[in-house]
Amino acid sequence: MTRDRHAYRAWAIAALGVLALAAAPWVIGEGAQRFLSEAMLMLAMAQMWNLLAGYAGLVxxxxxxxxxxxxxxxxxxxxxxxxxxxxxxxxxxxxxxxxAAIVALFMFRLREAYFAIGTWVFSEVVSLLVSKTERLGGERGIGLPTARLVDPRWLEPLTFWLSAAIAVASVFGTYALLRSRVGLGLMTVRDNEVAAAGIGVDVWRNRFIAFVVAAAGCGLAGAVNFTATLYVAPGFAFDPNWVVAMMIIVIIGGIGTLEGPILGVIIYFALREALTVVFGLSAGWYLIGLGLVAIAAILFEPDGLWPLVRGRLGGDWLSVRREPPAPLRMTAAAPAAADAATSSPRGLGATRE
Amino acid sequence: MIWVETIINGVLYGGLYGLLGVGLALIVGVMRVVNLSHGEFIVLSAFIGVSLIGVVPWLHPLALLLPVAAIAFVLGFGLQAVLINRVVTRPDPFAAILLTFGVAVVVRNLMVEVYGADPRHLQAGQLAQASAGIGGLHIGVLPLLILALSVALFTALQLLLTRTRFGRIVRATADHRDVVRLMGVNPGRVYNLVMGLSLALASVAGMLLAIRASFTPYSGVERLLIAFEVVVLGGLGTFWGAMLGGITLGVAELVGLRLDPNAGPLYAHLLFLVGVLLRPSGLFRVRA
Structure with missing residues (x-):
């Protein structure tokens, strides 16, 4: 089966990638490590947002x-x-x-755009409360003096490995989650909520699990990110630009696919380096550029760029699509029909409808 | 006495919040889309006001309300015609949300690049300090004027939607987008006009808010959240619900600031979260 060959190829690439990440701190400099750490943590956050928006129907x-x-x-x-x-x-x-588990209890009463802004208001409230708490440094923020307890030679490599591990875990953890019963339930809900509830899928429970997992993932990535900067303040920690970046990465790469955020992160950071370093533009222009790219993607390529790239490369990659049951009567035409069914981009596929 | 004054000021301030929200309520009611760039256009209209003042410095900011509203109407019409109408008919409800979020990111950062990130303020001259003493209470003349203007605009909008042919078409389009086509109505063009109207109302609120408090290109987020809270809290079926929602939030914010001077909009946000918790069933019934 071609599917198996593609699966092996994907796993081989993944294994090589893990080896390269493990060896990287001995090969590349501190600046490159910091840059890659940032990109990998951003990938993890984008993947969590993708799990919510692309699979659980929660923006x-x-x-x-x-x-x-x-x-x-x-x-x-x-x-x-x-x-x-x-x-x-x-x-x-x-x-x-x-x-997240507590917040979900009341935020899940809101749907679609209401949920989107409800969570945003919650974030603002937490940000304002932290700004008012002197023990947490108030608006000025706090430093991380305990970072001195770590051998300074190992601080950067440890952050790099942690970021790499979180990024890999975010991709394959989401893959495993989506291949599980919960994932199948989520996709059924996303494609047709009424039908899903009709066949006994617990809509609320599946969304709850996705929301809690995504919160934990973002919390882990955020913790490592600010360990690297050794300083945290409400203006940076609760900056809405985090979710702007997650959203733009997922939309450009391809919402509702696991590979989309990976492609999106590469484009996001390539654009950032090109615009701010090569052309010397300010961060404002770079965000304007990214916003325009995201608008263009929504208008002309709602599925993002990954489906186009996959079309070029062929294969299934990290598809969480399941094989339909084999037809009962095997005729000469049946294998071809089954093949056509599995390579269709729709159906139970990860591609967003 | 100070508490009575605080509550009266909260009511006056809340009228303005209602005006921030009513444009958004109109969009949500007519096309079931939450325009996440609503806050950015509120701030943008204030910046347009600042630019116009720079051209004609002898003019009072209140005299600029009409020209700024006209510009905002054109912007809204264009935004809807060029971008949002392309996604509003998609079955995916998130396309429009994400699109307007992209617009918000672009507009916000364009304002940062063009106007800089420093706080701005619209000067209203002597009117800003004038106050009237009623029974021992000191009430600002400008806040009173602003509330009167808000009420006038609410009434005008209500009459427009319930008593005119245009209002009938808008309400019909909100109810059955596909059926009105059979009657010769082009829903896209109705949407263009409604978005123009929404941003024109938002621009008036943006100008008035810029007279009362300073703003930066990043103020859009806060404006959007307040507007949205007004829509959700006031989702009682009429625009007067939005007005009540705005007044509730205004009182909550000013009382909160009296108790805790650096709270910002914290208490308004908390009130909203409690409202969501207690009355979730009323939250989804937002109609024009």
């Missing part, structure tokens, strides 16, 4: 709240317990998952 405009909460959780725990920041890293996703 969250307040996802930055978990980025910020993760960062503050890490800073607060590390400073209070006087331990190196990496030891308390698991607390960040746990706190974010707990907050």
């Amino acid at each position: 969250s405009m307040g996802q930055q709240v978990f980025v910020g909460l993760g960062a503050y959780c890490l800073f607060f725990a590390s400073i209070s317990l006087k331990v190196a920041p990496f030891w308390v890293l698991p607390l960040a996703p746990l706190l974010c998952a707990a907050v």
Whole structure:
């Protein structure tokens, strides 16, 4: 089967990629490591937003709240317990998952755009509360003195490996989640909510799991991101530009595909470097450019660029599509028909309708 | 006495918030789309006002309301005709949300590049300081004028939608986009006019808000959230619901600021979250 060959190729590329990431700190300089860490954490966040918007039908405009909460959780725990920041890293996703579980109870009463802005308002409230809390540094923010407990030679490589691990986990974790019963339920809900509820899919429960997972992922990525900068303030941690970046990356790459955010992150950072470093434009113009690209994508390529690239490359890559059951009567035409069914971009496929 | 004054000022301020929200309520009611660039256009109209003042410095900002509203109408008409009408008929409800979010990012950063990130303010001269003493209370003349203008605009909008042929067409389009086509109505053109009207109302609110408080290109987010909260809290079926929602938020914000001077819009946001928690069933019934 060609599907198997493509699957092997994807796994081989993935294995080589993991090896390259593990070896990278010995090969590339600190600047390149920092740049790649940032890109990989951004990929993880975009993948979480993609899980919500592309699979669970939840467009969250307040996802930055978990980025910020993760960062503050890490800073607060590390400073209070006087331990190196990496030891308390698991607390960040746990706190974010707990907050998301509570928030979901009332935010899920809102639908579509109402949910989008409801989560945004929640994020603003948390940001304002943190700005008013002197123990968390108020509006000025706090530094991370406990970073000195880590050997400075290992700080950058450790951040790099953590970022790489989070990025890889975000892609394959989402893959595993979507291949599971929960994922099948989510996609059924996305494609037809009424029909899904009719065959007994628990719409609320599946969305709840996706929301909690996405919050934990964003919290983890946010915590590592601000460990690298050694400083956090409400204006940076709860910046709506986090969700702007997640959204633009997912839309350009391809919403509702696992490969889309990877492609989107590459385009996003390539454009950023090209516009700000090569042409020397300010961050404002770069965001204008990205916004225009996103608008063009929504108007002319609503599925993003990944379907076009996949068409060139061929194969299934990280498709979470399932094989339909084999036809009962095997005739000469049946294998061809089955093949046509599996290579169709629609059906149970990951491609957004 | 200070509390009575605070609440009266909150009501006056809230009328302005209602005006921020009513344009958004119109869009949501007619085309089931939340325009996420609503806040950016509110701020943009204030910047247009600042630019016009630069050209004719002897003119009072209130005299500029009409020209700015006209410019905003054209912008809204164009935004709808060129961009949003292309996605509004898609079955995917997120296309329009994401598109307007993209527009918001572009407009916000264009304003940063053109006008800079410094806080701006529209000067209203002596009118801004004038106050009237009623029974021992000091009430600003300008806030009173603003509330009167808001009420006048609300009434005009209500009459436009319920008593005129245009209003009938808008309401019919909101109810059955496909059926009105049979009657010779082009829904796209109705949408263009409605979006123009929405941003014209938003521009008046944006100018008045710029007289009362300073703004930066980044103020759009806060304006959008307030406008949206007005729509959701006031989703009672009429535009007067939006007015009530605005007044509730205005009072909450000013009372909050009295208790806690650096709270910003925190208490308005908290009130909204509590409202969502207590009355979720009323939140989805937003009709023109």
